[in-house]
Amino acid sequence: MIPYYANLKFTNTSPAAQVTANKAQILRVKNEIKFLYKRKDKLNQELYTAHLKAANEWGSLWSYIQDSTHENINQEMDKKYQSLDKKIRKLVNTQNQRPRARTEFYPRVVNKTEICFTDEELELLNKAKGVFD
Numbered sequence: 427m428i429p430y431y432a433n434l435k436f437t438n439t440s441p442a443a444q445v446t447a448n449k450a451q452i453l454r455v456k457n458e459i460k461f462l463y464k465r466k467d468k469l470n471q472e473l474y475t476a477h478l479k480a481a482n483e484w485g486s487l488w489s490y491i492q493d494s495t496h497e498n499i500n501q502e503m504d505k506k507y508q509s510l511d512k513k514i515r516k517l518v519n520t521q522n523q524r525p526r527a528r529t530e531f532y533p534r535v536v537n538k539t540e541i542c543f544t545d546e547e548l549e550l551l552n553k554a555k556g557v558f559d
Contacts, residue, residue, distance in 0.1 A: 432458070 432454045434447045481488045535551045537543060543551070 432451045434450055436443060436447055480491075484491060535543075535548060
């Protein structure tokens with residue numbers, strides 16, 4: 427599955443061109459992932475230096491400030507995740523609750539005689555329909 431931004435449009439429909447386009451799309455996604463990981467590492471490094479600077483500036487109060495900050499952030503994230511979970515559950519429920527139409531098939535065995543068959547005999551005849559044709 428290739429994201430929309432990585433799709434390549436080309437006019438040549440030869441198998442070699444399609445393979446090349448597919449490899450180019452995969453390479454673009456891999457490069458995007460590498461770029462995002464580098465960006466994440468850089469942001470983590472900046473966060474670490476800011477944390478050390480704040481710890482040096484605030485001293486023993488920094489742990490209390492950090493705890494209250496984490497608590498506020500966790501509350502906000504809980505609200506966000508609850509709304510996202512609610513949306514996902516709603517989507518899953520709407521997708522799973524499709525009304526299934528029961529298809530009514532004609533009976534496989536049509537009794538054109540005056541003989542009455544039991545349910546077990548009809549079930550056996552339905553299973554062996556292909557044998558007697």
